[in-house]
Amino acid sequence: MSEAIKYGPAKLLPGDQLHITASADTEPFWEAAREQRLTACQCADCGHFRMPPTPVCPECSSFRKAWPTLPGTGTVFSFAICNRNPVTGEPYVYVPVVVDLDGAPGARLISNVTGCDADDVEIGMKVSVEWTPINEGWILPNFRKV
Template sequence: MGANMKAQALPADRVRITTDTSTEPFWQAAKQERLVAPKCAACGTFRLPPTPFCPECQSTEVDWTELSGRATVFSFSVVHGFPGLPDITLVPVILDLPDAPGARLVSNVIDVEPEKVEIGMELEVLFSPISDGWLLPLFRPVARG
């Protein structure tokens, strides 16, 4: 890997999603460049990934809550190469969402040298086009300034 190689996203045509009744609101919001999380309307528990019922109280009632788009790195890995893309560097992350306590989101960090990614790093969302007209939430370091 060359010096100063930044983490990237997969090319748009390599990313496909499927939706169901539990996940469709997440993806529709992403199309509008909004990050949302399902919150149980009965007990207030956030749940990501979205599920048909609350893991705490089993309610099927859900409120989709708009989030700030801020996140912190809970865990990450650095992946060098992908099938058919030997020169790509990916940094998949598990994210903590400060305005959705207990929820975890899996995404990718981009626009940063992989060796600079660390647990606790502050990130912000951006939305990247993928297949079939959808937008994928990705994350980059919060601009300091």
């Protein structure tokens, strides 16, 4: 029987290698992140949260949106352990996660986690947001184990 691989500390992807493209539907999210404020798209009519943001609410077909400030915490819904930098191909341990956002029922955000060994990440783990500067003056929300 083979021994399990030990990955070590989960790192964030280097900010200088990350770029975003904002659209009319996503720009309020990215502008809030610049202010280090976590938000999610919410229908201004029926209250349904949706991430990623879409032009029309899938529940009531409204075009009206709200962007409430969220607590900045959540729970890991899913994750993967990656051992290569996707840009350079060099060995680099990072953990992409899907986080259920507190204060926004049904909204999930894809991000990365740090503050623990990659081997310790688990579904149901509590996380809190931390902010990482990336290219063009944007700020990326990542998560840290609580």
